[in-house]
Amino acid sequence: ASTARMDMEPPWVPPERETQSYPSVEFDFETAALPDHQGYEDVMNVRTMFETLCEEAGKFEESPVLHHQMTKHVLSRDNLYDATASILASKLCSEDLPEHLLFAKLTQELQQTPKIMSDMVHDLLWIQEVDPATHGLLQPFLYFKGFHAVQVQRIGHSLWLRGSSTEKMLALSLQSRAAEVFGVD
Numbered sequence: 001a002s003t004a005r006m007d008m009e010p011p012w013v014p015p016e017r018e019t020q021s022y023p024s025v026e027f028d029f030e031t032a033a034l035p036d037h038q039g040y041e042d043v044m045n046v047r048t049m050f051e052t053l054c055e056e057a058g059k060f061e062e063s064p065v066l067h068h069q070m071t072k073h074v075l076s077r078d079n080l081y082d083a084t085a086s087i088l089a090s091k092l093c094s095e096d097l098p099e100h101l102l103f104a105k106l107t108q109e110l111q112q113t114p115k116i117m118s119d120m121v122h123d124l125l126w127i128q129e130v131d132p133a134t135h136g137l138l139q140p141f142l143y144f145k146g147f148h149a150v151q152v153q154r155i156g157h158s159l160w161l162r163g164s165s166t167e168k169m170l171a172l173s174l175q176s177r178a179a180e181v182f183g184v185d
Contacts, residue, residue: 050079
């Protein structure tokens with residue numbers, strides 16, 4: 001039997017840390033998913049997000065190295081749905097999953113499920129708010145594999161919920177490919 005020693009110091013307790021609180025981003029999920037919504041000046045909606053990404057991408061258009069990437073994924077696109085599908089399709093494509101077919105299916109799914117887009121806008125704003133190393137919204141949109149993995153998971157989940165065997169198989173294919181490309185499971 002063990003006896004407690006009365007002369008022992010209590011367990012070490014870390015000193016209280018000052019917590020930093022971030023300002024909350026005013027965000028309306030319903031209106032954010034509507035690309036042509038008017039009247040909410042301080043809400044970042046899908047259209048405003050796309051305009052912001054285009055503005056940021058335009059700064060790199062003169063770069064011989066970055067020009068193609070900025071044009072392919074942002075500047076040549078008409079909206080955020082297409083830009084998102086473009087970046088995801090280019091990351092996920094393989095010999096078995098051609099980029100142009102993935103692009104078409106991803107665009108279709110994003111347009112049919114506006115909640116995915118509103119959540120994505122919220123994700124980008126959140127990343128910008130909490131990650132001091134992020135400058136702008138274009139960086140996470142183009143380069144953050146965790147961000148990409150979350151968007152692919154949402155698309156796959158949406159496909160799975162539809163329930164057809166083809167859509168479930170595509171959802172599994174996207175999940176499998178995302179695990180390979182982004183290192184997530």
